[in-house]
Amino acid sequence: MNPKLKNYLDKVSILSQRPDWNQYFMIMAKIIALRSTCNSRPGGAVIVSPDNRILATGYTASVAGSFQCSDKGPNYCFRREKNVKDSEKYNICPSIHAEQNAIIYAAKHGVPVNGSKIYCTLQPCYICLKLIAGAGITQVYFELFYESINGKRDNDWKKAFDEYGIECNRITLTRENIRLAINFVKSFTSSRRLKSE
Numbered sequence: 668m669n670p671k672l673k674n675y676l677d678k679v680s681i682l683s684q685r686p687d688w689n690q691y692f693m694i695m696a697k698i699i700a701l702r703s704t705c706n707s708r709p710g711g712a713v714i715v716s717p718d719n720r721i722l723a724t725g726y727t728a729s730v731a732g733s734f735q736c737s738d739k740g741p742n743y744c745f746r747r748e749k750n751v752k753d754s755e756k757y758n759i760c761p762s763i764h765a766e767q768n769a770i771i772y773a774a775k776h777g778v779p780v781n782g783s784k785i786y787c788t789l790q791p792c793y794i795c796l797k798l799i800a801g802a803g804i805t806q807v808y809f810e811l812f813y814e815s816i817n818g819k820r821d822n823d824w825k826k827a828f829d830e831y832g833i834e835c836n837r838i839t840l841t842r843e844n845i846r847l848a849i850n851f852v853k854s855f856t857s858s859r860r861l862k863s864e
Contacts, residue, residue, distance in 0.1 A: 669858070686844045688719050689808055692786040693838045694848050695724075697810070700765065700788050704728040704735035707744050710765035712787040714773060714780050714804065722778050725768030729761040736762065753816050757794060766795040770802050780804055789813055790835070793824035800831040807835045 686694065692713050700711030703726040710727035729735050736743050751759045763771070766787050773780045781803030785791075790813040791799060799807060807828070815821055828835045840848075 669854070684843060684847055686841075686847065689786075689836075689838050690840060690844045692719075693788075693808065693810060693840060694844065695721075696765075696786045696788050697840075698848075699724050699726050702726045702728070703765070704737040705762045706736050706741055707747075708789060710788050712765035712769040712785055714769045714783050714785050716783050722780055722783055723769045723773035723776075725763075725765045725770070725772055727762050727765045728768065730763065734761065757792075764792065764795050765789075766791050767798055770798050770804075773802075784808065786838075790825075790837075793820075793827065796824060796827055796831070796833070800827075800833060805833060807833055808838050809835070810838060810840070812837070 685691075692715055696711040696713050698711065699713065700709045703709035703711065705727040708727065712725045713721060714723045716722055734745075736745055746756050746760045749759060766785060769785065770780065772778075783804050784806035785799060785804050786808045788810050790809040790811065791807060792813055796807075813821065
């Protein structure tokens with residue numbers, strides 16, 4: 668066994684530090700966001716059944732097989748290149764939000780999401796919120812508040828969560844769970860931890 672890994676495992680009992688379900692699914696949403704091709708606001712989402720089974724995932728990106736902003740480098744944004752105002756961004760931006768892609772994936776593959784919950788790295792915008800409500804998703808968990816340059820508009824659509832009967836909660840990952848996730852990613856996760864007989 669790798670001496671560094673053994674040293675770490677001697678100090679920490681990984682199984683005793685299992686994240687709760689909300690932390691677990693938010694970590695997954697963040698990892699899913701690694702596939703995002705939006706340079707402005709990468710996003711990840713996980714749709715989960717009431718009994719905590721993953722139904723679908725999605726990340727912010729253009730339609731599969733089409734042009735992706737990340738294709739032109741880390742600072743490129745199609746909307747900004749066209750000088751489109753923030754108020755018109757949804758009419759020109761080629762990206763599909765993570766929540767939308769997760770709902771699309773579920774629909775494409777016949778996976779029912781009615782009564783489920785969604786974990787997203789960004790609080791859903793108004794368009795995503797309407798899709799979430801229409802799909803029958805009843806709970807939203809997010810990491811970062813969605814804030815545009817139009818605060819009044821943001822406040823108006825945030826009220827729609829109540830109007831649509833969708834529970835909305837912010838989740839902040841604990842330091843312990845961040846450390847645990849990093850250590851899992853950095854090492855060989857499935858290395859033997861207990862001595863073989």
